[in-house]
Structures are given as C-alpha cells and as structure tokens.
Amino acid sequence: MTSPSPLPLGADWDPLAALRAGDDPPLDVLLSGTVFFDIVFTGLERLPRPGEELWSRGMGSSPGGIANLAVAAARLGLRTGLVAGFGDDAYADWMWDTLGREEGIDLSASRRFPGFHSPLTASVATEGDRAMVTHGHELPEPLTSLVISAPAARAAVVDLAGETTWWADLARRGSRIFADIGFDESGRWDPADLAPLSHCHAFTPNALEAMSYTRTDSPDRAVRALAELVPLAVVTDGASGSYAIDGSTGEEAFCPAVPVNATDTTGAGDVFAAAMVLGTLAAWPLAERLKFAALCSALAVQQFGGSLAAPGWGDIADWWRHLSDASTEGDLRAAYTREPYRFLEGIVPDHPVQGRRRAQGTFALRSDAGEH
Structure with a gap:
C-alpha cells in the first residue's frame, strides 16, 4: 500500500503550492467507488450487427470506473486518495501498480480481496458516442468503514446514486462534498433523490439529469433551480457548453465547449469534475474554473482509454x-x-513537465510512463 505523498508521483507541479499550510489535511480529494478494468475499442464507424465481427483501428486498456476521476485529479496535482476494493487477479495487480506507483494515488484505505476478480468493461467508441458491456460482482464487504477511516481530505467527490451514509461524517470533518448523479433508468427522476445534497458544497449533473430532476426545460433554468440546493451548481451540456452559479461568491457563468475532434468521450465528465474541484480549492473565479474544466475535458477526448486519457x-x-x-x-x-x-x-x-502515460493495447507491470 502507498501512503500520502507530498505530490502525486510524476506530477512535478503543484497548482495549490501557494495555498498550502502545515496544518492541511494529508489529501486534497477523497474518492470511493468501483475500479473496472477497461478495454476500449476505437476507430469503428458503427456497432457490429448480431453475428458480425468488426475489426477496430485502435484499442487501449486502462483502469476505469472511479479510477477515471482519481487519475484525472492526481494528474492535475491534487493529492488524491482512493477507497476501493481490488481483487487478486492479474488485472488488479496492474491497476494497483498503475494507480499507486505510476499515478501517485494514495491507496492506503483501499483493500485487496483474495479470490475476488476485477470487474471488466469492454467499450466501443463510435459515431461520437460509446456502447459498453460490463461484467463484475459485488465486493465481499462494503467500503463504508474504509471510507470513514481514510485520511482526511479538503474535498470528496461522491455519487448520489451510491452509498451516502458517510457523507455527513466527511462534511463534519471539514471536507467539501462535490456530488454527481447518473441517468435514472426508472424514469421517475424523483426530486427526493437529491435530499443528500444538504451535505454537499457542489452538484455537477449533466443537462438531461439536471432538467429532469428540476422539471425545467433548459440547462439555464435547471442550474438556477439547483443553486437553491447547493452553494455551487454546475450543469454540463456536452458540446453546447456548461453553466454554473456559485452562491458562496455571487458569481454566475457560462462557458462554451472547446472545439475538438473527439476520439473517445469515456471519462470526459470525470476530468471536468476533477478540474472543477481544483479550481474551487484554488479559489479561482467561477468563469475561469469552467473554462479550465472545459479545456481539460477537450484535451481528454482527443485520446482514448478513459483514465489514462486525462491530461x-x-x-x-x-x-x-x-x-x-x-x-x-x-x-x-x-x-x-x-x-x-x-x-x-x-x-x-514555466518548466517542462513529465509526459503522462496513455492507454495501450496491452498492459505490463513494469511500464515506465516516461517511455510512452
């Protein structure tokens, strides 16, 4: 296991250096969730039909799931801690090494379970979108106790659809909670699902989610409704840009997306969220936070492989x-x-910074990020 380091390994740049003090918590951001082994296929013009085999022009493997957010945060210089359950298979060995040693993520509160295999997702990026097939099992034990005993952090990023019992404890310990949420497959979009936002500093849904939960007909109206629930409300609308209101500073902002040719959109929202956390901890003006997050997302989607596409x-x-x-x-x-x-x-x-590893077709235990 690793312990909190002064700076994520290989980052060699600390954007929060001027704000740090001796009594700071050991982590900037704490995350918890499921780590998947992701295999991403790119370069397909369409999805295969039943019974058909298509050859892709590109393929990469990388840690996925919550690892997308963890790597994005660590690469931006945030001291990042991850609470997750890992198996004891070869996939888990590689992901543990990649996240802990190469990306400098603190895994001291994570646990490896004997006889448990890693969840796996195969993703096909095509026609500006992606389709996925996933296999996995529930962890042998819940992660709640591990989260509660994890090192203290300035902020935590959580999923409204996940476990929420430990949010209040983190908030009492001084962590600013940044919440997100996924698509409601039930179609109910029950506003009661947003009740845990009472513990949160920020909420960052996409436009569909925000409009559905607030019963509004535009991202602008949705972000105004959400600003009544949290100090910082952010609504992302893909290529159409992002909207935000920060009630703690009285700022409102809209930011258009940075125009790029996207290769794979996997993890783009996680990169955006990590950039917003950094900008908020650094106390940047709201408009600059949105622009920075939009830029980081644009740089990410030009690579493939989810977490290892993060800039x-x-x-x-x-x-x-x-x-x-x-x-x-x-x-x-x-x-x-x-x-x-x-x-x-x-x-x-103002000095050269080490390049970051990208997703590859195969994985190796002794890969040197500098060689890629």
Missing part, C-alpha cells in the same frame, strides 16, 4: 504555448480561443 500539466502547458506561439498570429480561430484563456499565463508551469 497532465504538460498537456495543458503545451496547448497554451502552441496557442500563444507567434506562428498562430493572424489565425482567427486561435485568437478567438486564446483570449478567454489568458488566465493560464499565471497558472501553467
């Missing part, structure tokens, strides 16, 4: 320096994109 500070700095390069002078699209992101000049590192 690091090297990716962010490269994007900004390319956009600011003299060769882009006179380029209207570059100028239009560059202006709203000038705040990055005071945020991105």
Whole structure:
C-alpha cells in the first residue's frame, strides 16, 4: 500500500503550492467507488450487427470506473486518495501498480480481496458516442468503514446514486462534498433523490439529469433551480457548453465547449469534475474554473482509454504555448480561443513537465510512463 505523498508521483507541479499550510489535511480529494478494468475499442464507424465481427483501428486498456476521476485529479496535482476494493487477479495487480506507483494515488484505505476478480468493461467508441458491456460482482464487504477511516481530505467527490451514509461524517470533518448523479433508468427522476445534497458544497449533473430532476426545460433554468440546493451548481451540456452559479461568491457563468475532434468521450465528465474541484480549492473565479474544466475535458477526448486519457500539466502547458506561439498570429480561430484563456499565463508551469502515460493495447507491470 502507498501512503500520502507530498505530490502525486510524476506530477512535478503543484497548482495549490501557494495555498498550502502545515496544518492541511494529508489529501486534497477523497474518492470511493468501483475500479473496472477497461478495454476500449476505437476507430469503428458503427456497432457490429448480431453475428458480425468488426475489426477496430485502435484499442487501449486502462483502469476505469472511479479510477477515471482519481487519475484525472492526481494528474492535475491534487493529492488524491482512493477507497476501493481490488481483487487478486492479474488485472488488479496492474491497476494497483498503475494507480499507486505510476499515478501517485494514495491507496492506503483501499483493500485487496483474495479470490475476488476485477470487474471488466469492454467499450466501443463510435459515431461520437460509446456502447459498453460490463461484467463484475459485488465486493465481499462494503467500503463504508474504509471510507470513514481514510485520511482526511479538503474535498470528496461522491455519487448520489451510491452509498451516502458517510457523507455527513466527511462534511463534519471539514471536507467539501462535490456530488454527481447518473441517468435514472426508472424514469421517475424523483426530486427526493437529491435530499443528500444538504451535505454537499457542489452538484455537477449533466443537462438531461439536471432538467429532469428540476422539471425545467433548459440547462439555464435547471442550474438556477439547483443553486437553491447547493452553494455551487454546475450543469454540463456536452458540446453546447456548461453553466454554473456559485452562491458562496455571487458569481454566475457560462462557458462554451472547446472545439475538438473527439476520439473517445469515456471519462470526459470525470476530468471536468476533477478540474472543477481544483479550481474551487484554488479559489479561482467561477468563469475561469469552467473554462479550465472545459479545456481539460477537450484535451481528454482527443485520446482514448478513459483514465489514462486525462491530461497532465504538460498537456495543458503545451496547448497554451502552441496557442500563444507567434506562428498562430493572424489565425482567427486561435485568437478567438486564446483570449478567454489568458488566465493560464499565471497558472501553467514555466518548466517542462513529465509526459503522462496513455492507454495501450496491452498492459505490463513494469511500464515506465516516461517511455510512452
């Protein structure tokens, strides 16, 4: 097991350095959930028909599920702790090594269960969307006691559809709770499901979820309704942008999406959420938080493989320096994109930052992130 480190391994950049003090909790963000072994196929024009076999042009493997959010947070320099149950198979060995050693995520509150195999998801990215097939089993024991005994954190990101009994305890310990929620397959969209938001600092649903729960007909009206429930309400609407209201600062903001050619959208919402946590902990203006989150998501969807597609500070700095390069002078699209992101000049590192590992077709226990 690993212990809390001063900075996620390989990050070599701490965006919160100026705000840190000796009495800070050991973690910036605590997460809990299921880790899947993800296999992602890309480059297909359509899904296969019954009985048909299609060959994909690309394939990658990576830790998935809650690992998408954990890796995204760690790559942004947040001291990240993960509470999860792992099996004892080869998939679990690789994921434990990748998350703990390569990404610097604190797994001290996670547990490995003998005789338990890793959940697995096969994902096919096609036609701007994805389809998935998953297999797995319930953990031999619940994670609640492990979460309660985990190292203290400034923030925690939780799922409204998951276990909520430990939220109040984390909030009492000083953690700001950022909540999300998934699609309601029952179709009821019962507003009572939002009751646990009373313990939360932020809520970040997508537009469909937000409008369905608030019985509104636009993301703008939905975010205003949700702002009555939490200090920070954020509604994401894919390529149409994102909306937010921060009642604690009195700010409102809308941010258009950064236009890119998407390869795989797996984990894009997790990257957005991790960026919002960082921006909130750093006390950035709301508009800058949204722009930063939109940029991180845009960089992620140009890679495939969920968690290992998450950008690091090297990716962010490269994007900004390319956009600011003299060769882009006179380029209207570059100028239009560059202006709203000038705040990055005071945020991105001014020295080279190590590149981050990407998803590959196979996995190995001794992969060096620098070689990829």
